[in-house]
Amino acid sequence: MTKPSDTSGGGCPVMHGALTESGDTVMAWWPKALNLDILHQHDTKTNPMGEDFDYREEVKSLDFEAVKEDMRALLKDSQEWWPADWGHYGGLMIRLAWHSAGSYRLADGRGGAGGGNIRFAPLNSWPDNASLDKARRLLWPLKKKYGNKLSWADLIVLSGTIAYEDMGLKTFGFSFGREDIWHPEKDVYWGAEKEWLAPSDERYGDVGKPDTMENPLAAVQMGLIYVNPEGVNGTPDPLKTAQHIRETFSRMAMNDEETAALTAGGHTVGKAHGNGDAETLGAEPEAAGLEDQGMGWSNANQNGLASKAVTSGIEGAWTAEPTKFDMGFFEMLFGHEWELRKSPAGAQQWEPVDIKEEDKPLDASDPTKRRNPMMTDADMAMKMDPGFNAICQKFMADPKYFEETFARAWFKLTHRDMGPNQRYIGPDAPKEDLIWQDPVPAGSTGYDVEKAKEAIANSGLSLTELVTTAWDSARTFRGSDMRGGANGARIRLAPQKDWVANEPEQLAKVLAVYEGLSAETGASIADLIVLGGNLGVEQAAKAAGYDVTVPFAPGRGDASAEMTDEESFAPLEPNADGFRNFTKAEFVVTPEEMLLDRAQLMGLTAKEMTVLVGGMRVMGTNYGGTGHGVFTDKPGALSTDFFVNLTDMANKWEPASKSTYNINDRATGETKWTATRVDLVFGSNSVLRAYAEVYAQDDNGAKFVNDFVAAWTKVMNADRYDLA
Template sequence: MENKMHSNGSSMGKCPFGHGSNTASSKTVTEWWPETLNLDILHQHDTKTNPFGKDFNYQEELKKLDVEALKNDVRNLMTDSQDWWPADWGHYGGLMIRMAWHAAGTYRVADGRGGGGTGNQRFAPLNSWPDNASLDKARRLLWPIKKKYGNKVSWADLIILAGTMAYESMGLKSYGFAFGREDIWHPEKDIYWGAEKEWLAPSDERYDSVDKPNTMQNPLAAVQMGLIYVNPEGVNGNPDPIKTGAQVRETFKRMAMNDEETVALTAGGHTVGKMHGNGDASILGADPEAANVEEQGFGWANPTKTGVGRDAVTSGIEGAWTTHPTKWDNGYFEMLFNHEWESVKSPAGAWQWEPVSIAEEDKPVDVEDSSIRNNPAMTDADMAMKMDPIYREISLKFKEDFEGFSDAFARAWFKLTHRDMGPKDRWFGPDLPQEDLIWQDPIPKGKKDYDVEAVKAKILDSGLSISDMVSTAWDSARTFRGSDFRGGANGARIRLAPQKDWSGNEPKRLQKVLSVLEPIAKAFGISVADTIVLAGNVGVEKAIKNAGMNVSVPFAPGRGDATAEMTDVESFEYLEPKADGFRNWQKEEYVVSPEELLLDRAQLMGLTAPEMTALIGGMRIIGTNHGGTKHGVFTENEGALTNDFFVNLTDMAYKWKPAKDGIYEILNRKTSEVKWTATRIDLVFGSNSILRSYVEVYAQDDSKEKFVNDFVDAWVKVMNADRFDL
C-alpha cells in the first residue's frame, strides 16, 4: 500500500510512533506550567552529551599538537580551496575574521556569558542568527583542518585561531594567541539573549528609552535580537551616527571595552573584507537550523544566483571599507576622513554611507573582476567614529600614527578573543604574551610547602565562630564565574576594593574576621587567600564533629594574594552578588524570583542541582545566613552539620503559610505554634518536584553520612573552582 510522504519526510498517514523524539509535537513541562522553576541551567553541567570519556583531557591533547603546522594550514587556507565557496578577491580573510569576531563578540561582562571560549557558534541560536549569515560556510571551510588535527584542537580554538591567522596573513603583527578553549556539545541554555520572539525586533523592546543606551536591559549588550553589536544601518534602522555612537559606546562598555579599544576594534575590523548586500535578502532560504536535511547544515541559500562574490547578501549593506580590503593598512581612517559621506540605499535596500565624490583609483576593485572598481561603503557605526567627538579625537590620533593604531588593535583583538578564557593557568601554546594584563585578573603564585595542620590549629584557637569562618570563606569563593573564569577565593580580593565594601560581604563582620586571619597568615608566611579557605575548612570540620562524625575536608595550598594594583576595580564591580540564596540574602527586590537568582548563581559557580541542594542544607544548619537571620535554620542544634534541614522540611508534623515581607512561617499542625521561619529559597526545596527528590534522599535515616560527604565534596569544589593550577 502506497504511503505518500511530505517533502520533509513525514508520512501523510497516521503516525505509528509515540512522538518520543518529535520535539515539536508536544509541550515541555515549563510550557504547561510556566511558573515552575526551570532547573535546566544546572543540568547544563551534565556530561552525558560529551562524546569523550571522563578521562579526556584537552590540555594533554594540546601537548601533542604541532602548533606551527596547524597555523600554516590555517594561513594557507586563506587563499586556497576556492572551489565550492569562492572568496572575495581570492582571500577568505574577511570571512574568517567575521566568524572569529562574532564568536568572541557575544561576550558580556555583566555575567561573563557568551564569547568564543566554548565553540557555541556551532549550535542554535547562534549558528542561525541573522548577523551570522554565511558563517556556516566559514566553519565548513575549516572542517578539513579540524578533521586532520582531530581532538588535538577544539572547534573553539580553531575558530578564534582562524581569525588571528587571517589578520597575520594580511600583514598585522598579532599580539599573541592562546589555546585552551574546550568545546561544549549542546547549546548553552543558561545564556539569556533577550525576550524578543522575532529576529531583529525593534531595539525599543530592550531599553527603558532607546535614546538612553544605559537603560538597556541587563545583562544584554547587543541592541537587537540576532545582532552581535549595533544595527549597522542606525538606531532601529534609521541613520544617525551620533545616536548610533552612543549605542556603540554602551554596547562595547558591556563587553569590557573602553573608547580607545572600541575605535581600534571598529577600525581594525573594517580595515579588511567587505559588506554584502548586492541582492534581495528576502529570497534567501532558511537559516541553518531551519533548513531541510539535504542542506546538511547550510543556510541562507540563494535560489536564483550563486550567492557568492557579487551576489552575496548578508548584512544588506554593500561595499568594502577600504581601497585594499585584503591588506592591513591605515586605509580605513584615510577613507573615512579624506571624503565627505552621504547616506544612500544599498541594492538590498539597506541604509549605508558612500562618498559624495571619490577618485577612481581610491575605490576598491570588484570582488570578481579587478578591472572594475566600486564605491566603498561605511555603516552608521563607522560614521560615528568620525562624528562622535570622543571617537573622532581617537580616530584622528590613529590616523596619524599607524604603528600606534596597529598595536592598539592587536591588543584589543587579543582581549576580545581571550577575555572569557580566564587566567594564564588555562592557556597553552608558544605564542603566549609575557606581559600581565590587568583584565586577566593576575594573581601571584602562593606558597605550597607549609605545615597545614599547624595553621589549622592556630585558626581553631583563634576564637572565630563556625559561622564567621565558613561565611567568610564562602563569600571569598562565591564570586567565581565559570562563564569567564573570573572571581573565586584565589587572590583574596575580598580584602580589597571593591569587594571589601560589598553589602553582601557584611563589611564590619568581614573586617573582624580578616583582623584575626591576616596575622595568622603573616606568622606562617602564607597567603591570606589560603588562610581564609583553611578557616572555612576548619569551620566545616568543627560542624561535622558537632554532629558526631569525623570527616577531613581536603585542602590544596598554593593560593596567592592579589594587590590593589592587580585589580581592575571597575571591572570587578560586575562580580558583586545581588543575591545569594546559599546565605539566604538578597540586596533588594527584583523582577525575577529569589529562587531564579539562586539558580543563576549556582550555574555560574559550576554547581549541579544535587550539589546546590547539599550546600543549601548544610549552610543553613551551620548558621551562615547573612546578618545571622534564622530563616531556614530548621534545627535545634545550629552549628552541627546534620541533615536536619531536610528532615524537618519534609516532616508532615508541620504546615507552611505566608507571613509578611516574603517570609513564611512553619507551624506545628496540632498547636499552630510557629516553629521556624523560612524564605522562598528554603521552601522551594520542598515544593519543586525535582529539588524535593534530592531533599528526600538527604532526609532519609540512612543518609546522614552521605549528606556530610556530599556537602564536603561540593564545598571543596567551590573552594577550588578557580584553582586551574591543580
Template sequence: MDGNNVNATGGCPVMHGGNTTVASPVTKWWPRALNIDILHQHGARTNPMDADYDHREAVKGLDFEAVKADLHALMTDSQDWWPADWGHYGGLFIRLAWHAAGSYRLGDGRGGAGTGNIRFAPLNSWPDNASLDKARRLLWPIKKKYGNALSWADLIVLSGTVAYSSMGLKTFGFGFGREDIWGPETDINWGNDSVLEAPTDERVEDINDPSTMYNPLAASHMGLIYVNPEGVNGNPDPALTAEYVRTTFSRMAMNDEETAALTVGGHTVGKCHGMQAEIGAAPEGATLAEAGLGWSNPKFEGKANQAHTSGLEGAWTTNPTQWDNGYLELLFGYEWQTTKSRAGAWQWEPIDIAEEHKVPDASDPSVKHNPIMTDADMAMKVDPIYREICERFHKDPEYLAETFARAWFKLTHRDMGPKVNYYGPDVPAEDLIWQDPVPAGNTGYDLAAVKSKIADSGLSAADMIATAWDSARNFRGSDKRGGANGARIRLAPQKDWVGNEPERLAKVLGLLEPIATETGASLADVIVLAGNVGLEQAIKAAGHDVEVPFAKGRGDATEEQTDADSFTDLEPLADGFRNWQKEDYAARPEELMLDRAQLLGLTAAEMVVLVGGMRVLGTNYGGSRHGVFTDREGQLTTDFFVNLTDMGYSWHPVDQDGIYEIRDRKTGAVKWTATSADLVLGSNSILRAYVEVYAQDDNAEKFVRDFVAAWTKVMNADRFDLVA
C-alpha cells in the same frame, strides 16, 4: 518592561523569565517551574569524549605550527562552492572569530568564544551570523585532520587571528586551551525580545539612552552581536549610534580606545554583502537537503559578489585584503552621505570619490565600487571622543596596529580566565590586568600549625565558613573570573560589597591576616582554610569525623593586579546559599539562586546539599533565622531536609516580601520562618527528590561527605593550576 528585571540599568543581571524558567515541551504549562536542566546541560550524557579524556593534556600534544600553516594556506585556497572575496578568506574568518567572541558580556560573563557555542542555536542562526556556517565548513578539513586536540573553539578564534597575520598585521599572540561544548548553552538569556531583530525599544527603557538597556544584555537587538549597522532601529544617526556602541562595548569590558581600535581594525579588511535575492531560512530552519547550512541564495551562482549577509554592500577600504591605514584615510578624507544598498539597506558612501580610491569588485577586479561605511563607522567621525582617538590612530598607524592587536587579543581571550589556561608558543609573556593575575602562593608552610592558630583565633565556625564562602562564591565558570584565589575580598571593590557584610568581614580578616603573616601562608589560603576549620568543627559536633580536603598554593593579588572597575560586575546581588538578596527583583530568589549555582558549576544535587548544610551551620546573612530548620544550629546535620519534608508542619505566606511561616499542624505554633529559596527545595519536584535522599535516616553520613565534596568544589573552582 514586563518579563525583565526591575532594576534594569544597575541591577540584577538575571532576567526574569529567562534562563531559569522552563522551556521544555513537557512542562511548558507550568511557567513558574524552575528549569533545573541548566545545572546539567553539559554533563556526561551530552559529551561524546571518553570519561578520562583530558583536553588540557591533549592540547599540549598539538602541532601548533602545523595548524597555523594550514590556516595560512586556507586563506587563499578559494573554493568553488563558496568562493573567497578577492581570492582571500581573511574577512570571512575574521568575522567568524569576531562574532564568536563578540557575544561575550561582562554582566554575567556568559557568551564569548571560549566554548565553540557559535556551532549551536541560537547563535548559529542569528541574522548577524549569516553565512558563517560556510566559514565553519571551510575549516572542517583542518578540524578533521587534527582531531580532539584542536577544539572548534580554538580553531574558530585562531582562524581570525591567522587571517589578520596573513594580511599584514603583527598580532599580539594567541592562547590555545578552549574546550568545546556539545549542545546549546541554555543558561544564557539572550533577551525576551518578541522576534529576532525586534526594535531596540524592547531592550531599553529609553531609546535615547542606551545605558537603560536591560542587564546583562549588550547588543541592541536580538540576533545581532553589537548594534544595527544601519542605525538605531534602522534609522541612520551616527551620534546616537555612537552612544549605543559605547554602551555595548563597555558591557564587553572595552574602553573607548579599545572600542575605536576594534571598529577601525575590524573594518580595515573584508566587506559587507547585500545581494538582492530571496534568501532562505537560517540553519536551524533550513530544509534537510541543505545539509545543515542556511541562508540559501538562488542567485548566488558561485560568485563572491553575489553573496548576501547583512544587506549592506561594499568594502570599507580600497585594499580590503591587506592591513593598512586605508579606513581612516577614507573616513577622514571624504564627506559621506546616506544611500541604499542594492538590497535596500541604509549605508554611507563618499561624495565625489577619486577613482583610485574605489574598491575592486569581489569577483571581477575590472569593476570598481564606492567604499562604504556603516552608521557605527560614521560614529567614529561624529562622536567627539571617538574622533579624537581615531585622529591619533590616523596620524600614527603603528599606534593603531598595536592598540588593535591588543584589543583583538582581549576580545578573543576575555572569557578564558587567568593565563594558566593558555597553551601554545604564542602566549604573551606579559601579564594583562584583565586576566586577573594572581602571584604564585607559598606551599611550604606548616598546614597543621596554621589550622591550630585559626582554631585558637576566637572566630566562630559560622564566621569562618561564611567568610570563606563569600571569598569563593563570586566565581563565574562562564568567563573563569572571581573566586577565592587572590584574596581580592580584602580589596576594593569586594571588601565594601553589601553581600560581604563589610563590618563582619573586617573583623574576621583582622584576625586572619596576622596568621598569614606569621606562618608564611597566603591570606587567600588562610581564608579558605579557616572555612575548612569551621566546617570540621561543625562536622565533629554532629558526631562525624571527616577531614575537609585542602590544596595549598593560592596567592594574594595586589591592588595593581586588580581591575577594580570590571570586578564591579562580579558583585553578588543575591545569594540563596546564605539566604540573602540586595533588593527586590522581578527574578525570584530561587531563580537567582539557580543562576548563581550554574555560574559556580554546581549540579542540582550539589546546590541542594550546600543550601541545606549552610542553613544548619548558621551562615545566613546577618544572622537571619530564615530556613534554619534545626534546634542544633552549628552542627552539620540533615535537620534542614528532615524538617522540610516533615508533614507535621505546614507552610504559610505572611507578607509581600516572600517570607513564610512554618507552623505545627496540631498547635498552629510558628516553628520556623523561611524564604522561597528555602521552600523551593521542598516544592519543586526535582529538587525535592534530592532533598528526600538527605532526609532519609540512612544518609546522615552521606550528607556530610557530599557537602564536603561540594564545598571543596566551590573553594577550588578557580584553582586551574590543580588540573593543569
C-alpha cells in the same frame, strides 16, 4: 487507555511533536515551575568524547605550526561552492572569530568564544551571523585532519587570528585550550523579544538613554552581536549610534580606545555583502531543509560570484585594499565626505560624495572592475563623535600605536572568557600579565599548614565567621568566564570589601585577624580564608558526630589593588545569594531563580546546590544571622535537620509575608521555624524534593556530610587552575 498508533494504516509510530521543540513540555504546561535545566546541561551524556577525554591535555600534543600553515593555505584556496572575496577568506574568518567571541558580556560572563557555541542555535541562525555557517564548513577539512587535538572553539578563533597575520597584522598572541560544548547553552539570556531584530525599545527603559538597556544584555537588538550597522533601530544617525556603541562595547568589557581600535581594525579588511535581493535568500540554518545539511541563507542568484553575496544587506568594502591590514580605514573615512545611499539590497549605508576611480576597491570577483567603498553608521560615528574622533586622530598620527592597540584589543576580545593566563596553552600564548586577566601572584606552599590551622582555631573567630568569609570569597567564581573565586583574596580589596553581601563590618574584623596570622605563619590571606572555612566545616561535622578532614591545597596568592580592575569587578557583586539566604532588593525574578543562576555560574549540579544550601543553613551562616531556613535545634552542627524537618508532614507551611513563611506544628499551631522561598523550593519543586528526601533519610547522615565536604571543596578550589 490510549491505543498505540496503527502503523499499518500509515499512522505515525511516535507522538507528534514529542521529538521537536514544538511538542508540549513540562515547562510549557507549568511555565512558572522552577526550571533546573541549566544545572543539567553539558553533562557527560551529551559529550561523545567520554569521561576520560581531557581536551586541554590533548591539545598540548598538537602540531601548532602545521595547523597554522594549513590555515594560511586554506585562506587562499577559494572554493567554487563559496568563493572567497578577492580570493582570500580572511574577512570571512575574522568575522567568524569576531562573532563567536563578541557575544561575551561582562555582566554575567556568559557568551564568548569558549565552547564553540556559535555552532548551535540560536547563534548559528542569528541574522548577524548570516553565512558564517559557510565559514565553518570551509574549516571542516582542518577540523577533520587534526581531530580531537583541535577543538572547534579553538579553530574558529585561530582562523581569525591567522587571517589577520596573513594580511599583515603583528598579532599579540594566541592561546589554545577552549573545550567544545555539545549542545546549545540554555543558561544564556539573549533577550525577551520573540522575533529577530525587533525594535531596540523592547530592551531599553528609554532607547534614547543607552545605559537603560536591560541587564545582562549588551547587544542592541535580538540577533545582533553589537549595534545595528544602519543606525539605532535602522535609522542612520551617527551621533546616536556612537552612544549605543559606547554602552554596548563597555558591557563587553571594552573602553573607548579599544572600541575605536576594534571598529577601525575590524573594518580595515574584508567587506559587507548586499549585492542582491535579500528577500530571495533561503531560511536560516535551523529552519532550512534536510537537503541543505545545516547550511542556511541559500542564494540562488549568487551564481558562483563572491560579489553577489548577500549577508547584512550593506554592500561594499571599507578600504581600497581589503586584504591588507593597514591605515586604509582612516584614509578612506577621513579623506572623503560621505552621504547616505541605499545598497542594492536596500540597506542604508554611507558612500563617498566624490572619489577617484583609482581610489575605489576592486570588485570582489572581477579585478577589471572597481566598486564604491561604503561606511556603516557605526563607522561614521568614529568620525562624527568628538570622543571617538579624537582617538582616531591619535591613531592616524601614530600607525604603530594603532596596530599595537588593535592587536591587544583583538586578543582581549578573543580571550576574555578564558580566564587568567596560567590557563593559556601553546607557543604563542603571551606571558605578560594583563589587568583584565585578574592576575594573582603565586602563593607560598612552604608554611606549616597544621600550625596555621591551629592558629586560626585559637584566634577567637566563630564558626559562622570562618565559614561565611570563606564562602563569600569563593562564591564570586564564574565558570562562564573563569573570573572570581577565593584565589587572590580580592575580598579584602575594593570593591568587594564594601559589598553589602559581604557584611563589611564583620568582614573587616575577620580580615584583621587573618592579616596578623599571615605575618605570623607565612600563609597568604587567601589560603587562610579557605583554611578557616574548612576548619569551620570540620567543627560543624564533629558537632554532628562525624570526624572529617576537608581537603586543602596551599598555594593561593594575595592580589594587590594594582592588579585589580575595580570597575570590571563591579558586575560580580552578588545581588542575591540563596546559599546564605541573602537578597539585596526585590527583583522581577524570584530568589530561587537567582539561586539557580548563581549555582550554574559556580559550576554546581542540582545535587551539589541542594547539599550546600542544607548544610549552610544548619551551620547558621545566613546573611545577617537570620533564622530563616535554619530548621534545627542545634545550629552549628552539620546535620541533616534542614531536610528532615522540611519533609516532616507533622509540619504545616503558611505564608507570613510576600517572601517569608512560617513552619508551624500541625497539631498545636505553634510556629517552629521561619523560611524564605529559597528554603521551601527544596520541598515544593519535585526534582529538588527528590534530592532533599535522599538527605532526609535516616541512613544518609554520613553521605550528607561527605557530599557537603565534596561540594564545598569544589567551590573553594574552583579557581585553582594550578591543581588541574
